[in-house]
Amino acid sequence: xxxxxxxxxxxxxxxxxxxxxxxxxxxxxxxxxxxxxxxxxxxxxxxxxxxxxxxxxxxxxxxxxxxxxxxxxxxxxxxxxxxxxxxxxxxxxxxxxxx
Amino acid sequence: xxxxxxxxxxxxxxxxxxxxxxxxxxxxxxxxxxxxxxxxxxxxxxxxxxxxxxxxxxxxxxxxxxxxxxxxxxxxxxxxxxxxxxxxxxxxxxxxxxxxxxxxxxxxxxxxxxxxxxxxxxxxxxxxxxxxxxxxxxxxxxxxxxxxxxxxxxxxxxxxxxxxxxxxxxxxxxxxxxxxxxxxxxxxxxxxxxxxxxxxxxxxxxxxxxxxxxxxxxxxxxxxxxxxxxxxxxxxxxxxxxxxxxxxxxxxxxxxxxxxxxxxxxxxxxxxxxxxxxxxxxxxxxxxxxxxxxxxxxxxxxxxxxxxxxxxxxxxxxxxxxxxxxxxxxxxxxxxxxxxxxxxxxxxxxxxxxxxxxxxxxxxxxxxxxxxxxxxxxxxxxxxxxxxxxxxxxxxxxxxxxxxxxxxxxxxxxxxxxxxxxxxxxxxxxxxxxxxxxxxxxxxxxxxxxxxxxxxxxxxxx
Numbered sequence: 430x431x432x433x434x435x436x437x438x439x440x441x442x443x444x445x446x447x448x449x450x451x452x453x454x455x456x457x458x459x460x461x462x463x464x465x466x467x468x469x470x471x472x473x474x475x476x477x478x479x480x481x482x483x484x485x486x487x488x489x490x491x492x493x494x495x496x497x498x499x500x501x502x503x504x505x506x507x508x509x510x511x512x513x514x515x516x517x518x519x520x521x522x523x524x525x526x527x528x
Numbered sequence: 529x530x531x532x533x534x535x536x537x538x539x540x541x542x543x544x545x546x547x548x549x550x551x552x553x554x555x556x557x558x559x560x561x562x563x564x565x566x567x568x569x570x571x572x573x574x575x576x577x578x579x580x581x582x583x584x585x586x587x588x589x590x591x592x593x594x595x596x597x598x599x600x601x602x603x604x605x606x607x608x609x610x611x612x613x614x615x616x617x618x619x620x621x622x623x624x625x626x627x628x629x630x631x632x633x634x635x636x637x638x639x640x641x642x643x644x645x646x647x648x649x650x651x652x653x654x655x656x657x658x659x660x661x662x663x664x665x666x667x668x669x670x671x672x673x674x675x676x677x678x679x680x681x682x683x684x685x686x687x688x689x690x691x692x693x694x695x696x697x698x699x700x701x702x703x704x705x706x707x708x709x710x711x712x713x714x715x716x717x718x719x720x721x722x723x724x725x726x727x728x729x730x731x732x733x734x735x736x737x738x739x740x741x742x743x744x745x746x747x748x749x750x751x752x753x754x755x756x757x758x759x760x761x762x763x764x765x766x767x768x769x770x771x772x773x774x775x776x777x778x779x780x781x782x783x784x785x786x787x788x789x790x791x792x793x794x795x796x797x798x799x800x801x802x803x804x805x806x807x808x809x810x811x812x813x814x815x816x817x818x819x820x821x822x823x824x825x826x827x828x829x830x831x832x833x834x835x836x837x838x839x840x841x842x843x844x845x846x847x848x849x850x851x852x853x854x855x856x857x858x859x860x861x862x863x864x865x866x867x868x869x870x871x872x873x874x875x876x877x878x879x880x881x882x883x884x885x886x887x888x889x890x891x892x893x894x895x896x897x898x899x900x901x902x903x904x905x906x907x908x909x910x911x912x913x914x915x916x917x918x919x920x921x922x923x924x925x926x927x928x929x930x931x932x933x934x935x936x937x938x939x940x941x942x943x944x945x946x947x948x949x950x951x952x953x954x955x956x957x958x959x960x961x962x963x964x965x966x967x968x969x970x971x972x973x974x975x976x977x978x979x980x981x982x983x984x985x986x987x988x989x990x
Contacts, residue, residue: 432646441770442754449772459894460878465743465775465876474569475752483591487636490776491636493943499625501622505618509603522891
Protein backbone atom coordinates (compact mmCIF):
# COMPACT_ATOMS: atom_id res chain seq x y z
CA UNK A 430 0.00 0.00 0.00
CA UNK A 431 2.89 2.37 0.75
CA UNK A 432 5.79 2.69 -1.67
CA UNK A 433 9.42 2.47 -0.51
CA UNK A 434 10.23 6.21 -0.17
CA UNK A 435 7.16 6.71 2.02
CA UNK A 436 8.18 3.80 4.27
CA UNK A 437 11.70 5.23 4.51
CA UNK A 438 10.33 8.65 5.45
CA UNK A 439 7.98 7.11 8.01
CA UNK A 440 10.89 5.20 9.55
CA UNK A 441 12.89 8.41 9.81
CA UNK A 442 9.90 10.17 11.36
CA UNK A 443 9.38 7.59 14.08
CA UNK A 444 13.09 7.34 14.94
CA UNK A 445 13.45 11.14 15.00
CA UNK A 446 10.46 11.40 17.36
CA UNK A 447 12.19 9.02 19.78
CA UNK A 448 15.45 10.98 19.54
CA UNK A 449 13.49 14.20 20.07
CA UNK A 450 11.77 12.90 23.21
CA UNK A 451 15.07 11.61 24.64
CA UNK A 452 16.98 14.81 23.96
CA UNK A 453 14.25 17.30 24.95
CA UNK A 454 13.43 15.50 28.21
CA UNK A 455 16.89 16.47 29.45
CA UNK A 456 16.34 20.21 28.95
CA UNK A 457 15.79 21.83 32.39
CA UNK A 458 12.71 24.06 32.95
CA UNK A 459 15.19 26.93 33.37
CA UNK A 460 15.77 26.84 29.60
CA UNK A 461 12.26 26.07 28.37
CA UNK A 462 11.79 29.45 26.69
CA UNK A 463 15.09 29.29 24.74
CA UNK A 464 14.15 25.70 23.88
CA UNK A 465 10.90 26.89 22.32
CA UNK A 466 12.45 29.76 20.37
CA UNK A 467 15.42 27.61 19.34
CA UNK A 468 13.33 24.64 18.24
CA UNK A 469 11.11 27.10 16.44
CA UNK A 470 14.07 28.31 14.44
CA UNK A 471 14.76 24.66 13.56
CA UNK A 472 11.19 24.28 12.27
CA UNK A 473 12.17 27.03 9.84
CA UNK A 474 13.79 24.13 7.90
CA UNK A 475 10.70 24.53 5.70
CA UNK A 476 12.98 27.11 4.01
CA UNK A 477 14.39 24.13 2.06
CA UNK A 478 10.99 23.43 0.52
CA UNK A 479 10.36 27.14 0.03
CA UNK A 480 13.59 27.61 -1.92
CA UNK A 481 12.71 24.68 -4.19
CA UNK A 482 9.23 26.13 -4.77
CA UNK A 483 10.43 29.64 -5.58
CA UNK A 484 13.62 28.74 -7.45
CA UNK A 485 12.49 26.07 -9.88
CA UNK A 486 11.03 26.84 -13.29
CA UNK A 487 7.27 26.34 -13.05
CA UNK A 488 3.94 28.15 -12.66
CA UNK A 489 4.26 31.82 -11.63
CA UNK A 490 1.72 31.45 -8.80
CA UNK A 491 3.69 28.56 -7.32
CA UNK A 492 6.85 30.66 -7.42
CA UNK A 493 5.15 33.54 -5.60
CA UNK A 494 3.80 31.21 -2.93
CA UNK A 495 7.35 29.91 -2.60
CA UNK A 496 8.65 33.46 -2.27
CA UNK A 497 6.18 34.20 0.54
CA UNK A 498 7.18 30.91 2.20
CA UNK A 499 10.87 31.88 2.02
CA UNK A 500 10.12 35.19 3.75
CA UNK A 501 8.13 33.55 6.56
CA UNK A 502 10.60 30.70 7.05
CA UNK A 503 13.55 33.07 7.04
CA UNK A 504 11.94 35.29 9.70
CA UNK A 505 11.53 32.09 11.70
CA UNK A 506 15.15 31.03 11.20
CA UNK A 507 16.92 34.37 11.69
CA UNK A 508 14.52 35.74 14.33
CA UNK A 509 14.45 32.43 16.21
CA UNK A 510 18.20 31.82 16.38
CA UNK A 511 19.05 35.45 17.21
CA UNK A 512 16.46 35.83 19.94
CA UNK A 513 17.53 32.50 21.44
CA UNK A 514 21.11 33.67 21.38
CA UNK A 515 20.10 36.90 23.13
CA UNK A 516 18.30 34.99 25.85
CA UNK A 517 21.02 32.42 26.43
CA UNK A 518 23.65 35.15 26.78
CA UNK A 519 21.74 36.35 29.87
CA UNK A 520 21.92 33.09 31.82
CA UNK A 521 24.93 33.47 34.11
CA UNK A 522 26.14 31.33 37.04
CA UNK A 523 26.60 32.97 40.43
CA UNK A 524 30.42 33.13 40.55
CA UNK A 525 30.46 35.57 37.64
CA UNK A 526 29.52 38.88 39.17
CA UNK A 527 28.99 41.54 36.51
CA UNK A 528 30.03 44.48 38.68
CA UNK B 529 26.75 19.39 -6.50
CA UNK B 530 25.02 16.08 -6.97
CA UNK B 531 21.82 15.16 -5.24
CA UNK B 532 23.67 12.62 -3.09
CA UNK B 533 25.98 15.27 -1.69
CA UNK B 534 23.01 17.52 -0.97
CA UNK B 535 21.34 14.67 0.91
CA UNK B 536 24.54 14.18 2.92
CA UNK B 537 24.53 17.90 3.74
CA UNK B 538 20.97 17.50 5.06
CA UNK B 539 22.13 14.61 7.22
CA UNK B 540 24.90 16.78 8.69
CA UNK B 541 22.35 19.53 9.33
CA UNK B 542 20.04 17.08 11.14
CA UNK B 543 22.92 15.83 13.31
CA UNK B 544 23.81 19.43 14.19
CA UNK B 545 20.18 20.11 15.17
CA UNK B 546 20.17 17.09 17.50
CA UNK B 547 23.53 18.02 19.05
CA UNK B 548 22.34 21.62 19.35
CA UNK B 549 19.22 20.58 21.23
CA UNK B 550 21.24 18.21 23.42
CA UNK B 551 23.51 21.08 24.47
CA UNK B 552 20.42 22.87 25.79
CA UNK B 553 20.49 20.43 28.72
CA UNK B 554 22.82 22.81 30.61
CA UNK B 555 22.95 26.62 30.67
CA UNK B 556 26.73 26.33 30.31
CA UNK B 557 26.60 24.68 26.90
CA UNK B 558 23.29 26.12 25.67
CA UNK B 559 24.76 29.03 23.69
CA UNK B 560 27.10 26.66 21.86
CA UNK B 561 24.12 24.43 21.12
CA UNK B 562 22.22 27.29 19.57
CA UNK B 563 25.20 28.11 17.34
CA UNK B 564 25.42 24.45 16.27
CA UNK B 565 21.75 24.45 15.25
CA UNK B 566 22.24 27.71 13.35
CA UNK B 567 25.24 26.28 11.48
CA UNK B 568 23.13 23.22 10.63
CA UNK B 569 20.49 25.50 9.16
CA UNK B 570 23.08 27.41 7.14
CA UNK B 571 24.41 24.13 5.69
CA UNK B 572 20.86 23.04 4.78
CA UNK B 573 20.10 26.36 3.06
CA UNK B 574 23.37 26.47 1.08
CA UNK B 575 22.96 22.83 0.00
CA UNK B 576 19.44 23.54 -1.25
CA UNK B 577 20.65 26.50 -3.29
CA UNK B 578 22.96 24.10 -5.14
CA UNK B 579 20.13 21.90 -6.44
CA UNK B 580 20.21 21.79 -10.23
CA UNK B 581 16.51 22.56 -10.45
CA UNK B 582 17.00 25.86 -8.62
CA UNK B 583 17.47 28.33 -11.46
CA UNK B 584 15.70 31.52 -10.41
CA UNK B 585 18.11 32.89 -7.80
CA UNK B 586 16.74 36.43 -7.95
CA UNK B 587 13.48 35.49 -6.29
CA UNK B 588 15.15 33.17 -3.78
CA UNK B 589 17.79 35.67 -2.69
CA UNK B 590 15.20 38.46 -2.48
CA UNK B 591 13.03 36.32 -0.18
CA UNK B 592 15.98 35.35 1.98
CA UNK B 593 17.04 38.99 2.34
CA UNK B 594 13.55 40.29 3.18
CA UNK B 595 12.95 37.54 5.75
CA UNK B 596 16.40 37.90 7.30
CA UNK B 597 16.07 41.66 7.76
CA UNK B 598 12.62 41.32 9.37
CA UNK B 599 13.86 38.51 11.62
CA UNK B 600 16.99 40.43 12.58
CA UNK B 601 15.13 43.62 13.49
CA UNK B 602 12.44 41.73 15.42
CA UNK B 603 14.99 39.70 17.40
CA UNK B 604 17.01 42.80 18.27
CA UNK B 605 14.09 45.02 19.25
CA UNK B 606 11.81 42.67 21.20
CA UNK B 607 11.76 43.28 24.97
CA UNK B 608 12.26 40.25 27.21
CA UNK B 609 8.83 40.87 28.75
CA UNK B 610 7.34 40.49 25.26
CA UNK B 611 8.99 37.13 24.61
CA UNK B 612 5.74 35.10 24.82
CA UNK B 613 4.26 37.17 21.98
CA UNK B 614 7.46 36.83 19.96
CA UNK B 615 7.49 33.04 20.32
CA UNK B 616 3.79 32.90 19.42
CA UNK B 617 4.39 34.94 16.27
CA UNK B 618 7.40 32.82 15.21
CA UNK B 619 5.32 29.65 15.66
CA UNK B 620 2.69 31.15 13.38
CA UNK B 621 5.19 32.07 10.67
CA UNK B 622 6.52 28.51 10.71
CA UNK B 623 2.98 27.25 10.12
CA UNK B 624 2.46 29.78 7.32
CA UNK B 625 5.63 28.65 5.54
CA UNK B 626 4.53 24.99 5.62
CA UNK B 627 1.08 25.80 4.23
CA UNK B 628 2.55 27.94 1.46
CA UNK B 629 5.11 25.31 0.44
CA UNK B 630 2.43 22.61 0.22
CA UNK B 631 0.23 24.99 -1.81
CA UNK B 632 3.10 25.83 -4.15
CA UNK B 633 3.77 22.11 -4.66
CA UNK B 634 0.17 21.44 -5.67
CA UNK B 635 0.03 24.41 -8.05
CA UNK B 636 3.38 23.41 -9.56
CA UNK B 637 2.03 19.90 -10.17
CA UNK B 638 -1.14 21.27 -11.76
CA UNK B 639 0.90 23.27 -14.27
CA UNK B 640 2.92 20.21 -15.26
CA UNK B 641 -0.08 17.86 -14.85
CA UNK B 642 1.68 15.46 -12.47
CA UNK B 643 -0.88 14.20 -9.94
CA UNK B 644 0.75 13.27 -6.61
CA UNK B 645 0.77 9.61 -5.64
CA UNK B 646 1.14 7.47 -2.53
CA UNK B 647 1.15 9.35 0.75
CA UNK B 648 1.77 12.75 -0.87
CA UNK B 649 -1.92 13.79 -1.12
CA UNK B 650 -2.41 13.04 2.59
CA UNK B 651 0.79 14.91 3.45
CA UNK B 652 -0.36 17.93 1.41
CA UNK B 653 -3.64 18.02 3.31
CA UNK B 654 -1.87 17.71 6.69
CA UNK B 655 0.63 20.47 5.81
CA UNK B 656 -2.11 22.87 4.78
CA UNK B 657 -4.36 21.95 7.70
CA UNK B 658 -1.80 21.98 10.55
CA UNK B 659 0.07 24.93 9.07
CA UNK B 660 -3.11 26.99 8.72
CA UNK B 661 -4.31 26.23 12.26
CA UNK B 662 -0.83 27.09 13.58
CA UNK B 663 -0.81 30.41 11.72
CA UNK B 664 -4.13 31.87 12.88
CA UNK B 665 -4.03 30.14 16.29
CA UNK B 666 -0.66 31.80 16.92
CA UNK B 667 -1.91 35.16 15.69
CA UNK B 668 -4.82 35.00 18.16
CA UNK B 669 -2.41 33.96 20.95
CA UNK B 670 -0.20 36.89 19.94
CA UNK B 671 -3.17 39.31 20.02
CA UNK B 672 -4.18 38.05 23.48
CA UNK B 673 -0.65 38.34 24.88
CA UNK B 674 -0.09 41.76 23.29
CA UNK B 675 -3.47 42.79 24.73
CA UNK B 676 -4.79 43.72 21.31
CA UNK B 677 -7.82 41.67 22.37
CA UNK B 678 -9.19 40.48 25.69
CA UNK B 679 -7.15 37.81 27.46
CA UNK B 680 -10.33 36.29 28.91
CA UNK B 681 -11.96 33.32 27.20
CA UNK B 682 -14.37 34.38 24.44
CA UNK B 683 -17.49 32.26 24.52
CA UNK B 684 -20.84 32.25 22.75
CA UNK B 685 -23.87 29.95 22.89
CA UNK B 686 -23.35 26.59 21.21
CA UNK B 687 -19.63 27.23 20.79
CA UNK B 688 -18.54 23.61 21.20
CA UNK B 689 -21.30 22.45 18.85
CA UNK B 690 -20.37 25.02 16.19
CA UNK B 691 -16.66 24.20 16.50
CA UNK B 692 -17.38 20.47 16.22
CA UNK B 693 -19.53 21.07 13.12
CA UNK B 694 -16.79 23.16 11.49
CA UNK B 695 -14.17 20.54 12.40
CA UNK B 696 -16.30 17.80 10.81
CA UNK B 697 -16.83 19.93 7.70
CA UNK B 698 -13.08 20.51 7.49
CA UNK B 699 -12.47 16.78 7.79
CA UNK B 700 -14.86 16.15 4.89
CA UNK B 701 -13.06 18.76 2.76
CA UNK B 702 -9.75 17.09 3.64
CA UNK B 703 -11.00 13.70 2.48
CA UNK B 704 -12.23 15.21 -0.78
CA UNK B 705 -8.87 16.91 -1.33
CA UNK B 706 -7.00 13.63 -0.75
CA UNK B 707 -9.19 12.02 -3.45
CA UNK B 708 -8.68 14.84 -5.97
CA UNK B 709 -5.39 16.43 -4.95
CA UNK B 710 -5.11 18.76 -7.91
CA UNK B 711 -8.37 20.63 -7.24
CA UNK B 712 -7.35 24.24 -6.48
CA UNK B 713 -10.82 25.13 -5.21
CA UNK B 714 -10.71 22.34 -2.63
CA UNK B 715 -7.16 23.28 -1.67
CA UNK B 716 -8.28 26.86 -1.01
CA UNK B 717 -11.31 25.60 0.92
CA UNK B 718 -9.16 23.41 3.20
CA UNK B 719 -6.74 26.29 3.76
CA UNK B 720 -9.62 28.65 4.59
CA UNK B 721 -11.20 26.13 6.97
CA UNK B 722 -7.84 25.60 8.71
CA UNK B 723 -7.37 29.34 9.17
CA UNK B 724 -10.88 29.64 10.62
CA UNK B 725 -10.34 26.67 12.96
CA UNK B 726 -7.11 28.18 14.29
CA UNK B 727 -9.02 31.30 15.38
CA UNK B 728 -12.00 29.41 16.82
CA UNK B 729 -9.85 26.98 18.81
CA UNK B 730 -7.75 29.63 20.55
CA UNK B 731 -10.30 32.40 21.35
CA UNK B 732 -12.03 30.37 24.14
CA UNK B 733 -8.70 29.81 25.95
CA UNK B 734 -7.86 32.18 28.83
CA UNK B 735 -4.60 34.07 29.32
CA UNK B 736 -3.45 31.92 32.24
CA UNK B 737 -3.58 28.84 29.99
CA UNK B 738 -1.33 30.45 27.38
CA UNK B 739 1.76 28.40 28.39
CA UNK B 740 -0.07 25.27 27.16
CA UNK B 741 -1.32 26.92 23.96
CA UNK B 742 2.10 28.28 23.03
CA UNK B 743 3.79 24.94 23.69
CA UNK B 744 1.13 23.15 21.62
CA UNK B 745 1.41 25.60 18.70
CA UNK B 746 5.18 25.14 18.91
CA UNK B 747 4.61 21.44 18.42
CA UNK B 748 2.19 22.06 15.52
CA UNK B 749 4.74 24.22 13.70
CA UNK B 750 7.11 21.25 13.83
CA UNK B 751 4.48 18.72 12.77
CA UNK B 752 3.51 20.96 9.82
CA UNK B 753 7.16 21.06 8.70
CA UNK B 754 7.25 17.28 9.11
CA UNK B 755 4.17 16.85 6.87
CA UNK B 756 5.76 19.15 4.29
CA UNK B 757 8.79 16.84 4.40
CA UNK B 758 6.53 13.98 3.23
CA UNK B 759 5.12 16.19 0.45
CA UNK B 760 8.61 16.92 -0.89
CA UNK B 761 10.09 13.53 0.11
CA UNK B 762 12.77 15.47 1.99
CA UNK B 763 14.32 13.82 5.05
CA UNK B 764 15.74 17.10 6.41
CA UNK B 765 12.22 18.42 6.91
CA UNK B 766 10.95 15.13 8.34
CA UNK B 767 13.73 14.89 10.94
CA UNK B 768 13.73 18.56 11.99
CA UNK B 769 9.95 18.75 12.01
CA UNK B 770 9.59 15.70 14.24
CA UNK B 771 12.27 17.00 16.65
CA UNK B 772 10.32 20.23 17.07
CA UNK B 773 7.02 18.36 17.22
CA UNK B 774 8.36 16.14 20.02
CA UNK B 775 9.76 19.15 21.86
CA UNK B 776 6.45 21.01 21.78
CA UNK B 777 4.51 17.93 22.86
CA UNK B 778 6.79 17.35 25.85
CA UNK B 779 6.45 20.99 26.92
CA UNK B 780 2.67 20.77 26.48
CA UNK B 781 2.58 17.72 28.74
CA UNK B 782 4.79 19.39 31.38
CA UNK B 783 2.51 22.45 31.38
CA UNK B 784 -0.67 20.37 31.65
CA UNK B 785 0.82 18.29 34.49
CA UNK B 786 1.81 21.49 36.31
CA UNK B 787 -1.85 22.52 36.25
CA UNK B 788 -3.18 19.03 36.98
CA UNK B 789 -5.42 19.28 33.94
CA UNK B 790 -5.82 17.29 30.76
CA UNK B 791 -5.00 18.87 27.42
CA UNK B 792 -8.69 18.54 26.49
CA UNK B 793 -9.71 20.48 29.58
CA UNK B 794 -7.24 23.26 28.78
CA UNK B 795 -8.35 23.50 25.15
CA UNK B 796 -12.09 23.21 25.64
CA UNK B 797 -12.65 23.97 29.34
CA UNK B 798 -12.72 27.80 28.95
CA UNK B 799 -10.99 28.06 32.32
CA UNK B 800 -11.40 31.45 33.95
CA UNK B 801 -14.81 32.11 32.43
CA UNK B 802 -16.79 30.93 35.48
CA UNK B 803 -15.47 33.79 37.64
CA UNK B 804 -18.67 34.67 39.49
CA UNK B 805 -19.47 31.10 40.40
CA UNK B 806 -16.00 30.51 41.82
CA UNK B 807 -15.93 33.70 43.89
CA UNK B 808 -19.33 33.01 45.41
CA UNK B 809 -17.85 29.76 46.69
CA UNK B 810 -15.25 31.62 48.70
CA UNK B 811 -17.64 33.38 51.12
CA UNK B 812 -16.34 34.65 54.42
CA UNK B 813 -12.70 33.66 54.70
CA UNK B 814 -11.69 36.20 57.35
CA UNK B 815 -9.94 39.46 56.75
CA UNK B 816 -6.77 40.12 54.87
CA UNK B 817 -4.39 42.46 56.65
CA UNK B 818 -2.75 45.29 54.73
CA UNK B 819 0.79 46.36 55.60
CA UNK B 820 3.16 49.03 54.32
CA UNK B 821 6.65 48.46 52.89
CA UNK B 822 8.00 50.03 56.10
CA UNK B 823 6.33 47.33 58.23
CA UNK B 824 7.73 44.69 55.91
CA UNK B 825 11.27 46.09 56.08
CA UNK B 826 11.45 45.25 59.81
CA UNK B 827 10.60 41.61 59.21
CA UNK B 828 12.84 41.29 56.13
CA UNK B 829 15.80 42.76 58.01
CA UNK B 830 15.48 40.19 60.77
CA UNK B 831 15.16 37.25 58.38
CA UNK B 832 17.84 34.65 57.63
CA UNK B 833 16.30 33.22 54.50
CA UNK B 834 13.99 34.80 51.93
CA UNK B 835 12.27 33.17 48.97
CA UNK B 836 10.80 35.30 46.18
CA UNK B 837 7.91 33.82 44.17
CA UNK B 838 7.50 35.69 40.88
CA UNK B 839 4.42 35.49 38.68
CA UNK B 840 2.91 37.14 35.64
CA UNK B 841 2.34 40.32 37.71
CA UNK B 842 6.10 40.80 37.89
CA UNK B 843 6.30 40.73 34.10
CA UNK B 844 3.39 43.15 33.71
CA UNK B 845 4.93 45.62 36.18
CA UNK B 846 8.41 45.13 34.61
CA UNK B 847 9.59 44.67 38.19
CA UNK B 848 12.41 42.18 37.54
CA UNK B 849 15.23 44.73 37.82
CA UNK B 850 13.78 46.26 41.01
CA UNK B 851 13.52 42.75 42.48
CA UNK B 852 17.14 42.06 41.64
CA UNK B 853 18.17 45.25 43.49
CA UNK B 854 16.06 44.25 46.47
CA UNK B 855 17.60 40.79 46.63
CA UNK B 856 21.09 42.31 46.27
CA UNK B 857 20.44 44.50 49.35
CA UNK B 858 19.21 41.46 51.27
CA UNK B 859 22.20 39.38 50.20
CA UNK B 860 24.56 42.17 51.30
CA UNK B 861 23.07 41.87 54.81
CA UNK B 862 23.90 38.18 54.74
CA UNK B 863 20.35 37.00 54.06
CA UNK B 864 20.01 33.96 51.80
CA UNK B 865 17.72 34.74 48.88
CA UNK B 866 16.28 32.25 46.41
CA UNK B 867 13.57 32.34 43.77
CA UNK B 868 10.83 29.71 43.56
CA UNK B 869 9.76 29.07 39.97
CA UNK B 870 6.45 27.34 39.23
CA UNK B 871 6.37 25.68 35.78
CA UNK B 872 3.31 27.67 34.66
CA UNK B 873 4.20 31.01 36.24
CA UNK B 874 3.86 33.60 33.50
CA UNK B 875 2.57 33.17 29.99
CA UNK B 876 4.92 30.59 28.49
CA UNK B 877 7.22 27.79 29.66
CA UNK B 878 10.30 29.30 31.30
CA UNK B 879 8.95 32.87 31.20
CA UNK B 880 10.08 33.84 34.74
CA UNK B 881 13.57 32.38 34.25
CA UNK B 882 14.18 34.54 31.19
CA UNK B 883 12.99 37.72 32.92
CA UNK B 884 15.13 37.12 36.00
CA UNK B 885 18.13 36.17 33.89
CA UNK B 886 17.67 39.46 32.05
CA UNK B 887 17.85 41.24 35.42
CA UNK B 888 21.16 39.44 36.07
CA UNK B 889 19.85 37.07 38.73
CA UNK B 890 22.25 34.08 38.68
CA UNK B 891 20.44 31.00 37.38
CA UNK B 892 21.44 28.84 40.34
CA UNK B 893 19.17 31.02 42.50
CA UNK B 894 16.15 30.00 40.40
CA UNK B 895 14.80 26.90 42.12
CA UNK B 896 12.21 24.53 40.66
CA UNK B 897 9.03 23.76 42.55
CA UNK B 898 9.80 20.18 43.62
CA UNK B 899 13.16 21.21 44.98
CA UNK B 900 12.03 24.27 46.93
CA UNK B 901 8.73 23.03 48.38
CA UNK B 902 10.40 21.04 51.22
CA UNK B 903 12.37 24.19 52.14
CA UNK B 904 9.39 26.48 52.86
CA UNK B 905 8.88 25.36 56.51
CA UNK B 906 12.44 26.56 57.22
CA UNK B 907 12.03 29.81 55.28
CA UNK B 908 11.61 33.02 57.31
CA UNK B 909 10.03 35.25 54.69
CA UNK B 910 8.36 34.55 51.35
CA UNK B 911 7.69 37.43 48.98
CA UNK B 912 4.91 36.62 46.50
CA UNK B 913 5.25 39.00 43.60
CA UNK B 914 2.42 39.01 41.09
CA UNK B 915 1.78 35.29 41.49
CA UNK B 916 -1.59 33.98 42.60
CA UNK B 917 -2.93 30.61 41.51
CA UNK B 918 0.51 28.96 41.71
CA UNK B 919 0.67 29.70 45.48
CA UNK B 920 -3.00 28.97 46.24
CA UNK B 921 -3.27 26.55 49.20
CA UNK B 922 -6.83 25.70 48.08
CA UNK B 923 -5.17 23.46 45.49
CA UNK B 924 -4.05 21.26 48.41
CA UNK B 925 -6.85 21.77 50.95
CA UNK B 926 -10.16 22.57 49.26
CA UNK B 927 -11.61 19.71 47.26
CA UNK B 928 -14.33 21.98 45.85
CA UNK B 929 -11.78 24.37 44.36
CA UNK B 930 -11.50 24.30 40.56
CA UNK B 931 -7.72 24.04 40.91
CA UNK B 932 -7.80 21.27 43.56
CA UNK B 933 -4.95 18.84 42.89
CA UNK B 934 -2.76 21.30 40.99
CA UNK B 935 0.81 21.18 42.33
CA UNK B 936 1.51 24.55 43.96
CA UNK B 937 4.33 26.31 45.79
CA UNK B 938 3.61 25.71 49.49
CA UNK B 939 4.50 29.25 50.58
CA UNK B 940 1.98 29.29 53.44
CA UNK B 941 4.32 26.94 55.35
CA UNK B 942 6.91 29.72 55.72
CA UNK B 943 7.03 31.85 58.90
CA UNK B 944 5.93 35.07 57.17
CA UNK B 945 4.40 35.56 53.74
CA UNK B 946 4.21 38.95 52.04
CA UNK B 947 1.95 39.21 49.03
CA UNK B 948 2.34 42.22 46.77
CA UNK B 949 -0.84 42.67 44.79
CA UNK B 950 -2.72 45.47 43.09
CA UNK B 951 -6.02 44.76 44.85
CA UNK B 952 -8.00 41.90 46.38
CA UNK B 953 -9.37 40.86 42.98
CA UNK B 954 -9.02 37.14 42.36
CA UNK B 955 -6.35 36.04 39.89
CA UNK B 956 -6.64 35.29 36.22
CA UNK B 957 -8.43 32.00 36.77
CA UNK B 958 -10.98 33.89 38.89
CA UNK B 959 -10.40 31.72 41.95
CA UNK B 960 -10.30 33.20 45.46
CA UNK B 961 -7.02 32.62 47.27
CA UNK B 962 -7.23 31.62 50.98
CA UNK B 963 -3.51 32.40 51.31
CA UNK B 964 -4.41 36.10 51.56
CA UNK B 965 -6.46 35.45 54.70
CA UNK B 966 -3.98 33.30 56.61
CA UNK B 967 -2.59 34.57 59.93
CA UNK B 968 1.00 34.58 58.69
CA UNK B 969 0.16 36.39 55.43
CA UNK B 970 0.61 40.12 55.10
CA UNK B 971 -0.70 41.97 52.06
CA UNK B 972 1.01 44.99 50.55
CA UNK B 973 -1.23 46.64 48.00
CA UNK B 974 0.18 48.53 45.05
CA UNK B 975 2.12 48.26 41.80
CA UNK B 976 4.70 45.47 42.12
CA UNK B 977 7.63 47.57 40.92
CA UNK B 978 6.76 50.59 43.10
CA UNK B 979 6.29 48.47 46.21
CA UNK B 980 9.55 46.59 45.67
CA UNK B 981 11.50 49.85 45.27
CA UNK B 982 9.89 51.29 48.44
CA UNK B 983 10.63 48.08 50.30
CA UNK B 984 14.26 48.18 49.18
CA UNK B 985 14.64 51.81 50.32
CA UNK B 986 13.06 50.99 53.68
CA UNK B 987 15.40 48.00 54.17
CA UNK B 988 18.46 50.08 53.29
CA UNK B 989 17.46 52.74 55.82
CA UNK B 990 16.52 50.27 58.51
